[in-house]
Amino acid sequence: MAPTKKLKHIAVSGNIGAGKTTLSELLSRHYGWKVHYEDTSTNPYLADFYEDMQRWSFNLQIYFLNSRYQQVLNIQKGEDTVIQDRTIYEDAFIFAPNLHEIGLMDTRDFENYKDLFNTMSKQVGAPDLMIYLKSSIETLVKHIDKRGRDYEGSISVDYLKRLNNKYDDWIENYTEGKLLVINADGMDFKNKPEDFASILEMVDAEINGLFQQ
DSSP: OOOOOOOOEEEEEESTTSSHHHHHHHHHHHHTOEEEOOOOSSOSSHHHHHHOHHHHHHHHHHHHHHHHHHHHHHHHHSSSOEEEESOHHHIIIIIHHHHHHTTSSOHHHHHHHHHHHHHHHTTSOOOSEEEEEEOOHHHHHHHHHHHTOGGGTTOOHHHHHHHHHHHHHHHHTOOSSEEEEEEOTTOOTTTOHHHHHHHHHHHHHHHHHHTTO
16 A cells, blocks of 8 residues: 655745735644744844845845745655745745846846755755735735835835736746645635635645645
């Protein structure tokens, strides 16, 4: 008899303000999973980055890349089922390229970053399930304004639009593993049990599918 596959790594992806942390927390409590958060509270570069993006873009992206790389290594070595708030792919395919394209990361730094990502990505596998929270700009802005983080006050609508376009391109071409796309517009899964229940139905279906392969 073939061994039962163990679900180890679920990831929640999405633009700034999409609701990744909230959904990760809710799913972790419901399923009893551990949660690995995006490192914003102790990140030594984040506030500086939003004050001077060109100066701190490379430092910030390297910090995030290393942080998420370490997270995935720990997930793969451990025995727990873990849900991860944002992924290593988003750094490499969305945030760093966007900074390079708009002139906030020079080509030398960007090429260095890409080489490092390519080396790291060969050593870690994709999540068993990638959950993508697809959100409109209006939803993102509303969430960002509501949580009122000082360092996010300088984020422009144009910046969010560019990121959203890159997210759409990335998800459309994502082939690394199983993918669940959730349209977060009009949803309030934090405060409306019926919205969270509909997400649970979708997640349950994907998880069940993993074990029927």
